[in-house]
Amino acid sequence: MIRQLNAFYTDKEVLKGINIDILSNSVTAIIGPSGCGKSTFIRSLNRINDLIPGFRITGEVIYRDKNIYDKDVDVDDLRRRIGMVFQKPNPFPKSIYENIAYGLRIYGINEKQKLDEAVESSLKKAALWDEVKDNLNRNALTLSGGQQQRLCIARALATEPDVLLLDEPCSATDPISTAKIEELIYQLKQNYTIVIVTHNMQQAARVSDQAGFFMLGELIEFGKTEDIFKAPKDKRTEDYITGRFG
Amino acid sequence: MLSNKRFVLKFKEFLIEKLLFLCSLLSVFTTIGIILVLSFESIKFFKEVPITKFLTDTQWTPLFINKHFGILPLLCGTFLTTLIAISVAVPVGLISAIYLSEYASWRIRNIVKPLTEILAAVPTVVYGYFALLFLTPLLKKIIPSLSGFNALSSGIVMGIMIIPMVSSLSEDAMRAVPMGLREGAYAVGSSRLQVSLRVVLPAASSGITAALILAISRAIGETMIVAIAAGQQPRLTLNPLVPIETITAYIVQVSLGDTPHGTLEYRTIFVCGMTLFLLTFILNIFSYKLKKRFQEIYE
Amino acid sequence: MNRRIINRRLDKAFKILGIASTVFGLLVLVVLFVNVFLEGRSRLTWDFFSSFPSRKPELAGILSALVGTIWLMVITGLVAIPLGIGAGIYLEEYAKKNRLTNFIEINIANLAGVPSIIYGLLGLGIFVRYLKLDRSILAGGFTLALLVLPVIILSTREALRAIPFSIREASYALGATKWQTVRYQLLPASLGNIMTGIILAMSRAVGETAPLITIGALTYIAFLPQNPITFLEKFPFIHFTLRGLLDPFTALPIQIFNWVSRPQKGFSTNAAAGIIVLLGLTLAMNAVAIILRHRYQKKIRW
Numbered sequence: 001m002i003r004q005l006n007a008f009y010t011d012k013e014v015l016k017g018i019n020i021d022i023l024s025n026s027v028t029a030i031i032g033p034s035g036c037g038k039s040t041f042i043r044s045l046n047r048i049n050d051l052i053p054g055f056r057i058t059g060e061v062i063y064r065d066k067n068i069y070d071k072d073v074d075v076d077d078l079r080r081r082i083g084m085v086f087q088k089p090n091p092f093p094k095s096i097y098e099n100i101a102y103g104l105r106i107y108g109i110n111e112k113q114k115l116d117e118a119v120e121s122s123l124k125k126a127a128l129w130d131e132v133k134d135n136l137n138r139n140a141l142t143l144s145g146g147q148q149q150r151l152c153i154a155r156a157l158a159t160e161p162d163v164l165l166l167d168e169p170c171s172a173t174d175p176i177s178t179a180k181i182e183e184l185i186y187q188l189k190q191n192y193t194i195v196i197v198t199h200n201m202q203q204a205a206r207v208s209d210q211a212g213f214f215m216l217g218e219l220i221e222f223g224k225t226e227d228i229f230k231a232p233k234d235k236r237t238e239d240y241i242t243g244r245f246g
Numbered sequence: 247m248l249s250n251k252r253f254v255l256k257f258k259e260f261l262i263e264k265l266l267f268l269c270s271l272l273s274v275f276t277t278i279g280i281i282l283v284l285s286f287e288s289i290k291f292f293k294e295v296p297i298t299k300f301l302t303d304t305q306w307t308p309l310f311i312n313k314h315f316g317i318l319p320l321l322c323g324t325f326l327t328t329l330i331a332i333s334v335a336v337p338v339g340l341i342s343a344i345y346l347s348e349y350a351s352w353r354i355r356n357i358v359k360p361l362t363e364i365l366a367a368v369p370t371v372v373y374g375y376f377a378l379l380f381l382t383p384l385l386k387k388i389i390p391s392l393s394g395f396n397a398l399s400s401g402i403v404m405g406i407m408i409i410p411m412v413s414s415l416s417e418d419a420m421r422a423v424p425m426g427l428r429e430g431a432y433a434v435g436s437s438r439l440q441v442s443l444r445v446v447l448p449a450a451s452s453g454i455t456a457a458l459i460l461a462i463s464r465a466i467g468e469t470m471i472v473a474i475a476a477g478q479q480p481r482l483t484l485n486p487l488v489p490i491e492t493i494t495a496y497i498v499q500v501s502l503g504d505t506p507h508g509t510l511e512y513r514t515i516f517v518c519g520m521t522l523f524l525l526t527f528i529l530n531i532f533s534y535k536l537k538k539r540f541q542e543i544y545e
Numbered sequence: 546m547n548r549r550i551i552n553r554r555l556d557k558a559f560k561i562l563g564i565a566s567t568v569f570g571l572l573v574l575v576v577l578f579v580n581v582f583l584e585g586r587s588r589l590t591w592d593f594f595s596s597f598p599s600r601k602p603e604l605a606g607i608l609s610a611l612v613g614t615i616w617l618m619v620i621t622g623l624v625a626i627p628l629g630i631g632a633g634i635y636l637e638e639y640a641k642k643n644r645l646t647n648f649i650e651i652n653i654a655n656l657a658g659v660p661s662i663i664y665g666l667l668g669l670g671i672f673v674r675y676l677k678l679d680r681s682i683l684a685g686g687f688t689l690a691l692l693v694l695p696v697i698i699l700s701t702r703e704a705l706r707a708i709p710f711s712i713r714e715a716s717y718a719l720g721a722t723k724w725q726t727v728r729y730q731l732l733p734a735s736l737g738n739i740m741t742g743i744i745l746a747m748s749r750a751v752g753e754t755a756p757l758i759t760i761g762a763l764t765y766i767a768f769l770p771q772n773p774i775t776f777l778e779k780f781p782f783i784h785f786t787l788r789g790l791l792d793p794f795t796a797l798p799i800q801i802f803n804w805v806s807r808p809q810k811g812f813s814t815n816a817a818a819g820i821i822v823l824l825g826l827t828l829a830m831n832a833v834a835i836i837l838r839h840r841y842q843k844k845i846r847w
Contacts, residue, residue: 048718053642074252080720090711093734102729103719108251152715159719255722262724263639269631270640273653273698276691280663283670338566345563358567360835365570367745367831368577369752371798372820375805376577379584379813409570437552439559460658467660469755474805494662494755501665501759507674515759519666523659530658534651 014040016217018059024162024193027185029208029225031198033240036214038197039087042165045195046082047075063163080107083156084165088172089148091140091155096123096132099140099151103159118158126154127184146177153184164188166196170203182207201241205229213237284523287516294510300517306480306496308514309503315514317521319480323397323490327472328465330401330486331408335461338405339412340454346413347420348442359414366410374474377403382475395477395489404471408461415460419453420446422544452543456536463529467522469494493518581824585817593818598800602811607819610800613682614751614826616770617796620686621750625693626743632694633701633739638727657695664692665759673760680761681791682770688756693746700742704735737841741834748830752823754798762799770794797823 014037022028030038043049044057047068060067068078080103092099100122101115109115119136123129128150132138140151149169156164166185170178185194185207198204204211205225212222213234221228221237232238292300295315303316342362346355381399386392392399423446431441447454477489478499491499497515505511596606636653640646668688678684708731716726732739770792797819804816 046718048714051713051717074256076717076720076722077252078720079718084718086711086714086718088711090709090715092712092715092730102716102721106719106721106725106729155715155719259722259724263635266631266635266639269628270635270649270698272628273632273656273694274649276656276667276694277652279671280659280667283667284663286670338569341559341563342566342569345560345567349560349563350567361571362567363835364828364831365574367748367752367827368574369754369798369823369827371752371754371802371805372577372581372824375801375813375816375820376580378805380577380580406570406573413567437556439556440552442559463658464660467658467662469660469662470802473755474802494660497662497666498755498758501761516666516670519663523663526658526660526663527655530655531651533658534654 014217015044015057018219020212020219020222022193022195023210025189025191026209027189027194027196027207029196029198029204029211030214031201031204031211031240032214032220034199037217038214039167041214042167042195042197043084045163045165046079046084048079048084050075080159081161082163082165083159083161085149085152085156085167085169087168089145089152091143091148091151093139093141095137096140096143096151097136100155100158103155107159122154122158123151125157125184125188126150127180128154144177146173146180149173149177149181150184153181157188161192163193163195166194168197168199170198170200178203201229201243213240215240280523284516284520287513288520291510291513291517304482306491308511309500313510317493317518319482320491320493320496320518321521322482322484323472323476323480324466324492324494326397326484326486326490327401327404327468327476327492328462330397331404331465331468332458332462334402334405335408335412335465336458339409339461340416342409342413343416343420343454344442344447347417348438348446362410362413365407368407370407370468370470371474373403373407374400374471377471377475389487392487393477393489395475395479396487397476397490398486400471400475401486403475404465404468407468407471408464411464412457412461415457416450416454419450419457419540422453422540423449424544450540452536453540456533456540459529459533459536463526463533466529467494467526469498473498493522578824581817581820584814585819585821588814588818589821593815598795598803602804602809602815605804605812605815607797607800607822610795610797610819611822612770613794613796614798616682616790616794617686617689617757618747618751620682620790621689621693622743622747624687624690625697625746628690629694629697629743629746630701630739633698633705634727634732636698637702637705638723638731653695653698657699660755661692661753662755662759664688665756667691668756668760678791680793682794683790684760685757685762685794685796686790688760689750689753692753692756693750696746696749697743700746701735701739704738704742705731707738708734737837741838741841744830744834744837748827748834751830752798752827754802757796757799758802762793762795797826 018041020028030041032038040049045061045068049055049057057069059069061069063078063082066073092102094102097115097119100119104115104118109118120129120133123132128147131147132143132151140148143151149172153164153166153169170181173181182203185196188194189209196204196207208225210223211225211228213220213228213232213236215236221232221234223233228237229241232241300315300317302318303314304318305314305316306319307314346358350358377399378395381403382392382394382396385399389398427445427449428441431445436444472492473495476492476495478491478495479489480491480496481488483490497518500511500515593606594611595608596604597609598607599605632653636646636649640649665688668684668691672678672684672687673680676684678687712730712734713726716730721729770790801816801819801823804812804819807813
């Protein structure tokens with residue numbers, strides 16, 4: 001699915017010839033020390049990096065038999081199908097309801113009934129429904145950090161994407177919320193292809209089916225999560241996993 | 247590849263972007279318009295009056311029978327009022343900026359700042375009234391030889407008007423100075439005043455200079471105060487007690503009369519406008535560049 | 546030891562000087578207000594608001610000036626607000642960092658500092674003469690619109706810049722287009738700050754005198770511009786016209802200037818009374834802007 005991906009920030013190479021096949025309906029974890037390019041990598045998969053001035057990319061990301069970096073790709077439509085959740089929760093300064101309805105509204109769906117259904121089902125999928133169902137008009141910024149992050153997941157699910165990119169979704173949440181989100185990832189796997197970046201080794205081991213280890217912009221090792229954690233082939237992977245550097 | 251609906255959406259996006267681009271181009275057209283209008287009439291003016299005369303003649307009497315077209319007296323008037331204004335605004339504004347940035351608590355600053363902004367919001371015609379009908383009579387009690395119209399009181403009032411500009415822009419510059427610099431100085435036992443004057447002020451100097459230049463530009467272009475209180479007598483003097491005339495006040499004077507369109511007198515206001523535009527343009531650009539450089543250092 | 550004490554005393558002295566400098570301007574403001582109020586309050590009667598200018602100071606009023614100012618503000622706002630916000634959005638959200646953008650930015654910074662009287666000459670050359678709008682409300686409104694445009698552009702940009710980048714990311718990640726992001730997320734979130742900037746810009750326009758004098762706004766106007774809406778007794782009962790836009794006008798600051806420059810005592814009283822009205826108007830606008838800014842800062846914390 002991903003071939004020879006190189007990425008640059010103003011001529012500084014941050015990703016070097018990455019090749020990964022991401023399987024559908026599974027969780028792929030990307031691990032590695034900070035600054036290894038894992039965030040850049042995941043942000044390249046829905047072209048959100050295009051927003052950063054000076055960002056340049058070569059190589060191919062094949063999604064549905066098509067390179068997403070081709071000239072004739074409808075980027076906005078692509079991002080709708082490949083949902084993303086960011087490191088820090090970033091709800092819009094609006095009500096919970098409007099946060100989730102937004103993705104549908106911009107696609108021209110404004111019927112109240114459809115929106116109501118989408119809001120309810122996405123919040124349920126994100127395991128937030130029970131906590132907020134009585135005040136959907138509450139400003140999203142008043143939620144706790146963990147709730148905000150689950151709201152962001154619900155928001156990403158509302159547009160019915162088939163891929164979900166999670167960029168360190170638990171880096172700013174408390175342990176209980178983290179557990180909830182991990183549980184959620186496990187649930188969502190049945191219907192979505194999930195890529196998650198994390199710096200938390202245990203988390204990667206818990207939630208993912210396959211894992212890739214990045215270092216200094218290179219993909220050092222990629223394989224089944226079990227294999228990576230139990231029998232790493234590369235010395236560097238082993239060192240990192242056993243906590244010799246981080 | 248795109249469905250019909252997507253195509254319409256994309257086309258709308260394209261149109262909106264072009265429309266917004268046009269909005270931002272309007273500012274360029276404004277500048278072009280200013281330059282065209284001013285040069286169009288100025289060129290006609292210089293066909294009749296040689297530029298050397300314009301720059302060297304020491305009299306400006308376009309409205310008299312014996313016409314002279316020397317810009318020097320008007321420039322001199324502008325220079326004089328600006329000088330007075332700056333000598334009021336700079337010390338007061340700077341000291342106030344140091345106080346607000348280095349001494350005052352966060353709460354005091356939050357109360358005082360909006361209040362000083364009021365000073366900048368008062369229409370200039372009101373300041374003109376104040377200069378002519380309040381300050382001049384007051385100053386006359388101290389300086390009996392003061393004329394009813396003079397550069398002194400209009401300059402002082404103009405200075406008061408630009409205090410908020412000097413103080414708030416300088417304060418912004420000082421607050422951009424990183425805390426680390428101050429902490430270093432405090433750590434070796436400097437007093438607040440020493441830190442302010444020896445560390446913060448030099449570090450913020452280019453930002454402050456940018457603010458001061460902008461203030462000078464503002465004073466040069468200020469119109470109503472001098473049109474009301476400084477008089478309408480162009481003269482080559484630095485005496486602040488007698489009536490003078492600034493470039494801006496002259497434009498007002500002609501605009502009030504019925505000078506027919508297309509005459510040489512009519513064109514004089516565009517020549518004056520051109521002079522004014524060039525002066526302020528140079529100052530504004532200089533200030534902008536200084537400020538940009540200052541921002542680059544501390545970002 | 547001695548050095549220490551001297552330093553501390555100097556520090557104290559400077560602090561007092563600082564407070565004095567900061568308060569100085571405010572004191573002048575108070576003196577100005579009191580002076581104007583004492584001078585002008587006797588003229589603040591209903592007649593003053595409902596009369597036209599007159600050669601006799603005690604009969605003169607500000608009716609035409611007030612109506613002219615309102616017309617001007619409407620035109621200025623209609624032109625400058627959409628154009629200014631549009632330009633601000635373009636420069637902050639769309640423009641790529643290139644030489645043209647850089648040029649436009651320097652240009653706006655310069656325009657913000659061009660003396661207002663130059664805008665008057667521009668208006669005289671373009672609107673009054675070239676477009677033959679004459680000394681009309683339209684010419685005056687357009688001139689003031691160009692004058693306040695840079696202020697609105699700059700405050701729009703600042704307001705947009707205050708929104709965290711993560712909000713843009715969130716919107717784009719959901720498949721929103723640029724305009725959708727601007728329209729549904731960025732504008733609503735920055736509306737308070739943009740409104741503050743607009744009100745401040747308009748309050749500046751209310752008090753502008755020099756450019757209006759330069760385009761030749763007459764000072765003695767004893768009639769009002771034609772009303773846009775008149776009610777008729779016969780069908781269609783309502784008559785709508787914009788002919789009034791081409792009528793000559795006067796405005797409050799011009800009227801004040803006119804009165805200030807007359808030697809008779811009565812007129813300076815009128816000027817003071819006019820100033821009270823003008824100051825009331827600008828200060829009220831500023832107060833609204835400050836309150837608005839304060840409320841929005843409280844409401845949204847990222």
